[in-house]
Amino acid sequence: MxxxxxxxxxxxxxxxxxxxxERYSxxxxxxxxxxxxxxxxxxLHQAWTDGSPGREFWWVAPIFEQAKIAFKRIRLGLTLDGRPPAINLTARTIELPNGATLWFKSADKPDSLYxxxxxxxxxxxxxxxxxxxxxAVRSTLTHTRGPLRIIGNVKGRKNWVYHLARKAEAGEPDMSYHKLTAYDAADGGIIRIEEIEDAQRVLPREVFRELYLAEPSDDGGNPFGLSAIADCLAPLSSQPAVCWGVDLAKSVDYTVLIGLDAGGRVCRFERFKKPWQETLQTVRQCVGTTRTAVDSTGVGDPIVEALQRGGTGSFSGVKFTSTSKQQLMEGLAVAIQQQTIRFPDGPIRAELDAFEYAYSRVGVQYSAPNGQHDDCVMALALAVSIFPKYGVGPLVSRIAGL
Ligand SMILES: Nc1ncnc2c1ncn2[C@@H]1O[C@H](COP(=O)(O)OP(=O)(O)OP(=O)(O)O)[C@@H](O)[C@H]1O
Ligand SMILES: [Mg+2]
Structure with a gap:
């Protein structure tokens, strides 16, 4: 060759x-x-040194789009005698001169992997x-006794990788366990320290620990941190509100009003389902002339306009887009982790406890699990975004249009 x-x-x-x-890492x-x-x-090295005609070497990623990234990177990076390798764009395979083939597969249909x-x-x-x-992949390596690399970000403790990693760490035969932190990558010269420091500043603690330090959170990806949420519990305050957050009901959920007092403590919490006219009235009665941030997404828009038109209130509409929602959630996460706010046990806490984050190529996304409400969390985040003494910063103020 x-x-x-x-x-x-x-x-x-x-x-x-x-x-x-070891065979498994x-x-x-x-x-x-x-x-x-x-x-x-x-x-590629395995296929090059251990390959022969007909032998398959597999790259498996969660969905096909991700497997395609590796396919493209190898395809574009590999030249043989100045020529590109033999590729099959339809089957997404790359054939090496020794006859071995690299395959790029998706893990979302495990049956197809047998x-x-x-x-x-x-x-x-x-x-x-x-x-x-x-x-499935393990079964394909049985006859060949082929080696396997299992690699990824950590994501809570409720997944198969976490359990396998603990077995490997405990010294299971044929398995090795490794952790690569962002600081290791910085030592290796592929990530800048300032980048890590910036992530630490802007991301919630739990998220940073999972994504950059490879340390799983206790609770499977709660962006606020269960213990931080528990540390913010306090009975409803009897002081007057200095700002309000209002999440208007969409088709199935509730309208939620949350007022914060001058100390950042929740002093009013209203949750109801009413026709729009009554909703308008209740909101006006509760908030009076106090500054209020209202979700103006979709059907909320005319409601906010109606609130702004009639009366002496101070209403700002906030449109939820994926960006503004994430910024609001980040502001809320910081407020909870720094214990700048306090809220009572009950529905607010339950919704915060259930919240999850997912990391994707566009960033960190926060949401309630499928089928669960997020209206208390949104109302609280809106109130926090305009809390006068709390330095959430210009970012959130800008979203609120203030
Ligand atoms: N040993 C290395 N030498 C030089 N550059 C490297 C090395 N390893 C990775 N890189 C570069 O660092 C960047 C990140 O690498 P890569 O995409 O493999 O990381 P990842 O951990 O898979 O990232 P993600 O979290 O997005 O999946 C890429 O631009 C890659 O080319
Ligand atoms: Mg990657």
Whole structure:
């Protein structure tokens, strides 16, 4: 074979984790620590050295779109004698000169992963892959006794990767466990320290710990932190409100009004389902002339206009977009973690406890689990966004149009 495989060098911790001698390596890793790149190098190396005609080497990612990223990166990065490798764009395979084929697969249909003999495999973004996909990939490596790399961000404790990682850490035969933090990646020269420090400043603590330090949260991804939420509990205050947040009912949920007193304590909490005319009246009666941020998304828009038109109130409409919602949630997370606000036990706390975050290519997204309400959380976040003494900063004020 005239071709020589020239691979980019991995930084020492990346190499130690991915090139571990054990058959299975389970790697809990920071975002941007070189998971995908390191494992691509490893899989290509396996296929190059252990490949022969007909032998398959698999890249598995949560959905096909993600598998395609690795396909594209290898396809564009690999040249053989100055020529591109033999690729099949339809099947998304890359054939090497020794006859080995790299396949790029999605984990969302685990049944389709059974049946082949595979000589080495990577499960990338493993915490987002179904457990069944790991069972399937494991079965394809049985006959070949092929090695496997399982790598991903950590995501709470309620997933198969967390449990497998703990087994590996406890010394299960044939398994090695590694952690790659953002600081390891910084030592390796692929991430800037300032980038990590900035993430630490702007992200909620739990999110930063999972994404950058690879330390799972206790609760499976609550962006506020269950203990921080518990630390903010206090009975309803009897002081007057200095600002209000109002989340208007959409088709199935409630209208929620939350007032904060001058100390940041919830002093009024109203939750009801009423026809629009009565809703308008109740909102006006409750808030009087105090500054109020109201959700003006969709059907909320004419309601906010009606509130602004009639009377002496001080209403600002806030349109929820994915960006403004995330900014409001980040402001709320900071307020909770710094204990700048207090709220009573009950529906507000229950909704905060149930909240989840998901990390995607566009950033961190906060939401209530499917089918659960978020109206108390939204009303609280709106009130926090205009709380006079609380320095949420110009970002949130801008959303509120203030
Ligand atoms: N050993 C290395 N040497 C130089 N650059 C590297 C190395 N490893 C990774 N990189 C670069 O660092 C960046 C992040 O790498 P990569 O996409 O593999 O990280 P990741 O952990 O998979 O990120 P994500 O969290 O987005 O999935 C890429 O631009 C990649 O080319
Ligand atoms: Mg990646």
């Amino acid at each position: 005239t071709n020589q495989l020239v691979l980019p060098p991995l930084y020492p911790q990346q190499r130690a984790a991915i090139y571990a001698p 389970i790697i809990e890793a920071s975002t941007k620590s070189g998971k995908t790149m390191g494992c691509m190098v490893w899989l 049946g082949e003999d595979v000589y080495a495999a990577v499960i990338d973004e493993a915490t987002r892959c179904k457990a069944e996909s790991w069972h």
